[in-house]
Amino acid sequence: MKNYVFILILAICVSCTESQMSPAMTAQKVVESFYAKDNSQLKKYTTAESYESFLSVQDMFEAQNSSSSNFKVLEESIDEKTAWVKFSTRFEDNPETFKLIQEDGMWKVTESGIKETSPF
Template sequence: MKRILSLAIFVIFMACAETEKSHTETAKIVVESFYEKDLPILEKYTTEESFQAFLSIQDMFTATETETSNFKVLQETEDGDIAWVKFTTAYEEQPETFKLIKENGRWKVTERGVREKGPF
């Protein structure tokens, strides 16, 4: 009986555990949470400096809840703990590019360096 109970608890724990998001999934989450003004989610998937940068410009955009993002990846690359994602959305006419880093096992959108150029 104890084994069955232990196994049931383990299965429940694994079902509730959050799965790790890919760098492209993370980029989509950040874009959508930015335009929907979902600050807890935005903060969870960005580094501290990126979160502050997003906050400083967020008031210039209106919140959207019904419009789909139409997030489409144009190019992506991953090299260890750094990834780049170039994408388009329904929110902007021009493609955007995010730099992501792996922080504590989770992908997060981060700021580019002052003279840093992306791979695309």
């Protein structure tokens, strides 16, 4: 009986781990799934609006090996429900910045507002 309780607790911890990813880890997942054309992962870590935006430009890029993205966080700002992640990858010459919000208990990449600027 103790083994069943231990396995149940372990399964709950493992299933909760992915939903507790940091904004930086989420940003990395989005970048790598975008370039690998793994749209199920891309959809999981983006808002509906952002997902559609990513899909509209994804065909302009060739599928890449996501394990060699060289993702590097340059700056990160987090408050209660909004985060910003500035990062670099081997896919782009200049750093990029993602805005993330909490949705369904997860950080998700979203669109920034027209006059909205990042904190860095």
